[in-house]
Amino acid sequence: MMASLRRPDYRVLTFPPMDNVPGHELHGTRQVGQWPADELVGLWGRVCSGVVKQGFVIEYRDLDPPRTGIFDGLRIVIDPDVGFEMQCFLLLHLFGHSVQWVAPSLEHKLADLQHTEDRNRFMQVLHAYELEAAGFGMQLMHQVGVTTLDEWYSDFVATDWRYVEGYYRTNQLPDWNSCVVCGCPLVTPAPIPELRHHEVQVRFAF
Numbered sequence: 001m002m003a004s005l006r007r008p009d010y011r012v013l014t015f016p017p018m019d020n021v022p023g024h025e026l027h028g029t030r031q032v033g034q035w036p037a038d039e040l041v042g043l044w045g046r047v048c049s050g051v052v053k054q055g056f057v058i059e060y061r062d063l064d065p066p067r068t069g070i071f072d073g074l075r076i077v078i079d080p081d082v083g084f085e086m087q088c089f090l091l092l093h094l095f096g097h098s099v100q101w102v103a104p105s106l107e108h109k110l111a112d113l114q115h116t117e118d119r120n121r122f123m124q125v126l127h128a129y130e131l132e133a134a135g136f137g138m139q140l141m142h143q144v145g146v147t148t149l150d151e152w153y154s155d156f157v158a159t160d161w162r163y164v165e166g167y168y169r170t171n172q173l174p175d176w177n178s179c180v181v182c183g184c185p186l187v188t189p190a191p192i193p194e195l196r197h198h199e200v201q202v203r204f205a206f
């Protein structure tokens with residue numbers, strides 16, 4: 001079921017005309033999907049470096065829909081057809097999940113994610129799992145010296161959660177744009193634990 005999740009708008013996201021306006025004139029009005037490319041280019045380079053230094057390979061690959069990004073404990077794979085802003089988020093997001101799957105200190109938590117049958121309980125477990133991954137992404141962003149995109153990242157995390165939660169609740173893919181939120185509470189960075197890289201079953205963004 002997870003494989004059927006696709007964020008349908010990922011591939012068609014383009015930078016709107018707003019992209020031509022200097023970033024400082026837009027503070028407070030920007031939303032997920034509308035971030036200026038120049039800030040994101042800086043983020044991308046630094047986060048790539050940080051992810052590789054944490055021992056993961058980053059790969060571009062043509063993934064079969066509905067996949068936009070995958071990870072397997074050793075590498076993080078992104079489909080280059082995904083819009084650039086989404087690629088930036090996916091890299092941070094999949095890094096966070098990769099940590100969860102190869103950190104010995106976190107291993108005990110994965111059983112709940114895989115074996116919780118009760119739906120309400122599962123959604124709580126899933127939310128905690130997503131937030132924990134988000135914290136590792138925030139931590140990495142700070143470690144590589146990016147400190148001006150906390151709000152962007154936090155809004156993206158909240159938007160992504162609304163999308164995932166909506167999918168589980170309705171069994172249908174929500175409209176990504178209807179999930180976009182801004183001004184969300186900032187994600188709390190979480191120290192990255194010791195990693196022992198090993199291959200795990202290929203997984204998607206959640």
Ligand SMILES: [Zn+2]
Pocket residue numbers: 093097130133205206
């Ligand atoms: Zn996720």
